[in-house]
Amino acid sequence: MTDKPFNIDLGRLKTREKDRSAQAVEKTDRAGEELGFVAREPQKKRGRKPSPRTGQVHAKVMPGISEEIANEARRRGVQQGVIIEEAWKLYKNKSGI
C-alpha cells in the first residue's frame, strides 16, 4: 500500500448547476414536508424586544418608579403625563434650560 493510494484530478470534479431561487427552495421545502422533513429550528420570537434597561416591553421607567408615578397621579386625579410634565419643568429650572 502506498502512502497516497489514489490521486485526485481536480479538473474532473465539476459542480452541477443548481437552482437556488426562492421558488426552488420553496419547492424543496414542500417536497420535504410531505415526507415529514419539516422546520425544526426554534423560530425567532416575534414582536418588540424588552428594553435592556428596564426589562419591560413598553416601560419608560423602572417598575418601582412607574408604580409611584401611577399612585401619585391617582391620588391627585390627574393623568400620569401631568406628573412627568411637572418633573420636566423642575428639571429645566434646575439645569437652566
Added chain:
Amino acid sequence: MPTVVIASPKGGAGKSTTAVLLGTELAHAGANVVMLDCDPNQSLTLWADRGPLPDRISVLSSVSESDIVKTIKRHDTDGQIVIVDLEGVASRLVSRAISQADLVITPMRATTLDATIGVRALQLISEEEEALDRKIPHAVVFTMTKAIKSKQHTGIAGSLAEQGVDLINPPLMERASFSALFEFGGDLHTMPAQGNMEGAIENAAQFAQAVYQRLAGEMG
C-alpha cells in the same frame, strides 16, 4: 467543485464518521475540502477541536436551515470539495442541503431499523428530483460492518440493489481507529495506532476513491 451531502434521518448511522473519513482521505489525496457542520450535536466541530486540522481542510460550524443554501453556494465554486454533515433527524435543513448536492451519501448500518429509516432519505431525494426537475446522484454506504457479512446485511444489500440503489463498495467497517478520530482529531495517517491501522487506512482510502469516481463521473 462538487458538494457531497451526508444524509440520513436515522441517528447513529455513522454520518459524521463517514464525513470525517471522506474529507480527510480526499484531502490526503490532494483535494481542498471544506466541511460544513450542520448537526446541532456538532460532531464535526468536536473532531476539529480535538487536534490540528489536516492540511487542505477547513470546517464551518453551526450552519443552519436559513443559511445552508447560501453557505453551500459560497463554497462550491472556489476550487474545493464541500462535504455537508447533517443532523440525524427529518428536517427542512436536510431537504434544503440535498437540493444543493452533487452526490448524496446515505450511511446505513446493515440492520433492518437503519435501512427502514435510511430509506426515507432516498424517498426524499426522489421527491426533490421530481420537484426540481434535476437528477440528484445518490448512493448508500454500509457502516460499522463486520468482516463476515450477516444474513441481514446480505438481505438488505440485495433488496437495495434490486431497487437500483447505488451501493458504495467497500463498506466502512467497524474499526477502533474510525471512532478514535473523535478522540484524537486529525486523520488516520497522524493518529496514534489503534488496532489494524493499515487495514483501516486502506478501507477509508478505497471508500474515498469510490466516492471520487462517482464525483468524477467514472461510474456507469
